[in-house]
Amino acid sequence: MELLFFLLFAGLAIAGAVATVWMRYVVHSAFALMGTFLGVAGLYVLLGADFLAITQILIYVGGILVLILFGIMLTPPDRTERNAKRVIGFSASLVAIALFLAVQIGSVVRWAEKSNLEAPKATAAPIGRELLRPDGYLIPFELVSVVLLVALIGSVFIARRRKAVRVDDSSTAAILAERGTLQQKAGA
Amino acid sequence: MYFDYFNVFVFLTTGLLFVFANMIVGGLVRPQKPTPEKLSPYECGEDVIGDSWIRFDIRFYTTALIYLIFAVEIAFLFPWALVVREIGMLALVEGFTFVAILLLGLVYVWVKGDLDWVKTYNASVKGGTEVEDRPAADIHGGPLPVELLQAAGVGPTITEQQTKGEKGHS
Numbered sequence: 297m298e299l300l301f302f303l304l305f306a307g308l309a310i311a312g313a314v315a316t317v318w319m320r321y322v323v324h325s326a327f328a329l330m331g332t333f334l335g336v337a338g339l340y341v342l343l344g345a346d347f348l349a350i351t352q353i354l355i356y357v358g359g360i361l362v363l364i365l366f367g368i369m370l371t372p373p374d375r376t377e378r379n380a381k382r383v384i385g386f387s388a389s390l391v392a393i394a395l396f397l398a399v400q401i402g403s404v405v406r407w408a409e410k411s412n413l414e415a416p417k418a419t420a421a422p423i424g425r426e427l428l429r430p431d432g433y434l435i436p437f438e439l440v441s442v443v444l445l446v447a448l449i450g451s452v453f454i455a456r457r458r459k460a461v462r463v464d465d466s467s468t469a470a471i472l473a474e475r476g477t478l479q480q481k482a483g484a
Numbered sequence: 485m486y487f488d489y490f491n492v493f494v495f496l497t498t499g500l501l502f503v504f505a506n507m508i509v510g511g512l513v514r515p516q517k518p519t520p521e522k523l524s525p526y527e528c529g530e531d532v533i534g535d536s537w538i539r540f541d542i543r544f545y546t547t548a549l550i551y552l553i554f555a556v557e558i559a560f561l562f563p564w565a566l567v568v569r570e571i572g573m574l575a576l577v578e579g580f581t582f583v584a585i586l587l588l589g590l591v592y593v594w595v596k597g598d599l600d601w602v603k604t605y606n607a608s609v610k611g612g613t614e615v616e617d618r619p620a621a622d623i624h625g626g627p628l629p630v631e632l633l634q635a636a637g638v639g640p641t642i643t644e645q646q647t648k649g650e651k652g653h654s
Binding site: 301341346347350351354355358359360362363366367369370371372418420421423424425427428430434437438440441442444445447448449451452455456 | 488489492493537538539540542544545546548549550551552553555556557558559560562563564565566567568570571574575578581582583585586588589592593596598
């Protein structure tokens with residue numbers, strides 16, 4: 297039963313990853329990425345990390361994926377299909393897989409193959425206790441908010457600087473040029 | 485074993501199945517006589533203008549960025565909320581400090597106008613021409629093509645102001 301679910305989630309994650317690379321439209325890729333995120337969340341649950349799983353869904357599926365989609369939609373529409381040479385991509389992925397397998401075989405880490413653990417317990421409350429223990433992760437917990445603050449201000453600042461519509465946006469430039477001539481006529 | 489999570493899985497699967505089962509049954513049962521008109525996207529009976537892939541406004545991206553940061557904050561507050569009673573005063577102070585620091589970020593983006601939905605746009609770098617972005621023209625979140633609006637008689641006014649740079653919202 298556990299193996300069944302592992303295969304399901306791992307398959308979902310891998311299928312999503314493959315589809316992300318394979319899809320011709322970048323929007324489809326972004327949606328395929330959702331499968332990967334959900335599959336990884338399922339794997340987290342199987343590992344007994346339920347808080348991590350819910351965070352994965354909340355932040356990756358709920359936040360980062362939306363951000364990626366908005367990022368795609370911000371860019372000028374590109375209808376040209378991604379006609380990259382598939383052969384090159386395919387051989388590159390084969391090389392990557394071979395390297396990964398080589399590392400797996402060559403690595404000295406022996407992963408536990410069978411879990412003899414009890415049913416995993418809910419992890420959120422223990423995490424909370426660790427976060428708030430003065431000799432635990434209390435200072436890092438507070439520092440996280442500072443890091444988040446820096447990230448918020450920095451990312452918004454960088455996003456804002458591109459707010460001015462570029463002149464090389466041809467339609468806007470054309471409209472503005474036309475507008476300019478019209479107003480010159482009106483002035484004259 | 486994983487009984488609690490199995491519940492979640494059952495709910496998830498039921499939800500997915502419900503959607504796709506209905507679509508598949510509907511696809512099998514309904515008559516299929518497609519015509520070009522039926523296959524075109526429906527825009528309230530109007531002929532379709534332009535591309536479905538419009539460029540989204542940067543404001544969506546900025547808002548998503550802000551949302552993402554606060555989603556991470558919420559993720560940290562879940563374990564905190566579970567144990568705050570148990571630990572007591574220290575946890576309460578810590579939690580409020582955490583929120584207060586991030587509140588500075590909210591104040592920052594608020595004051596700087598990143599949360600304003602309707603704002604004046606610095607449309608051109610050269611000359612400092614500003615396009616006023618009217619809410620009525622803002623259905624898709626971005627300024628509609630000016631010619632289109634003028635044709636409809638609701639064109640936004642473009643005011644030539646010699647404003648320097650990003651006055652007011654930078």
